Amino acid sequence: MKKLTVLCLILLLAGSMVFAQGAQEGGKKFIGLAMPETHVERWQMDGAALQAAAIELGYEAEVAYGDADQTKQNAQISDFITKGADLLIIGSVNEGVLSAVADARRDGVEVIAYDRLITGSDQYDYYITFDNFKVGQFQGGAIVKALQLDKATTANPKYITLFAGSPTDNNAFFFFDGAMSELRPFVEKGVLKIVGPAPLSSKDTANFTRIATENWRADLAKQRMENLLNGDAKNYKLDAVLAPNDTLARAIIEALLTDAKYINAIPVVTGQDGELASIQFIKDGKQAMTVFKDTRDLAKAAIKLADAILKGEAPVIAGARLDTETYDTGKKVVKSYLLEPVNVTKDNYVQVMIDSGYYKADQIR
Ligand code: BGC
Secondary structure, three states: OHHHHHHHHHHHHHHHHHHHHHHHHOOOOEEEEEEOOOOOOHHHHHHHHHHHHHHHOOOEEEEEEOOOOHHHHHHHHHHHHHOOOOEEEEOOOOHHHHHHHHHHHHOOOEEEEEOOOOOOOOOOOEEEEEOHHHHHHHHHHHHHHHOOHHHOOOOOOEEEEEOOOOOOOHHHHHHHHHHHHHHHHHHHHOOEEEOOOOOOOOOOHHHHHHHOOHHHOHHHHHHHHHHHHHOOOOOOOOOEEEOOOHHHHHHHHHHHOOOHHHOOOOOEEOOOOOOHHHHHHHHOOOOOOEEEOOHHHHHHHHHHHHHHHHHOOOOOOOOOEEEOOOOEOOOOEOEEEEEOOEEEOOOOHHHHHHOOOOOOHHHOO
16 A cells, blocks of 8 residues: 555656656747736736747746735746746736745746836846836826816816725836826816825825725725715715726726716726726726727737747847836846837727727627
8 A cells, every 4th residue: 555655656756757847858948927816807818818929939838827816826936937937927916926036046947027027126137018107197197188187277176086006016106106297287286186195106105005905906996985985085076086907997986886976977087908898988988098008919028028038039029118227126127128008098999999809899888
């Protein structure tokens, strides 16, 4: 009996070793794709597009989703390393990913930070994302335009409430600061009044934390909007809500629609990601805009970058701007490739989201 168990163990071990080396043995290099979560729709698109692009360039590739749990994602990364990954593309959950990135470097596995900067690390060299400050500028700019803030007066100011993304996601600061770069002049002029906590920059940590949404959780955003409606915003009629992405925008809109004041007069609510349900909301006049970041393009560009790194070539990433100054992890400035986001409204959603083949026309009613 004992002998049999030992034999089984040996066989199992041998099997896993073959698997660990399998990627290299077959002549194909192996790319591990660690995505942070699935509750925000885009990441499933990212995962699928990354895998398809990697396979197209002749790589083996596997995707794992961390369910917004860094411990889980670290285990997935460690699994990729054990399986003999040559390179990892990581959309991290939070800074807890550092130990996994250090393990990768120790084992000579390259890491590309995907969409989200991995802060606090000097153990990787490359970052690929969209211009996230511009995402925020589109959101802030949409509010300026819709509320005609350039014509607003102190006697008749407009009212806004602010939401931000996860305080553990570096992108959340960029989105917010981009939006506030558009809105701040009007707040300072006194024609735009902030209802509730009022950070004018993400550097106002105490107030930023109050408007931030841990792990981009829709239930938390909805709850906070409900609390505002019964609290700070009770005696105002809001003209706009700055929402950082579509998942949170819809949760906020849901809360607004429970208040009689807003049923026929929804404030201008911003978004991001071009999620299908939000495109429907935009068509129906419930959500004002979204910012589309074509995950197909980001995925393709990331795999091109991976390919160049693995071949020891200088990366040439069409459609991306190389930035070697802005993205400081706190330990080093990483080479960053930035793609262009697109502002989407009722006027151009058909062209941007459907004509481009991202969605099919019959997916929108
Ligand atoms: C991404 C957004 C996304 C958010 C929540 C951010 O890091 O850039 O596209 O909406 O995470 O998943």
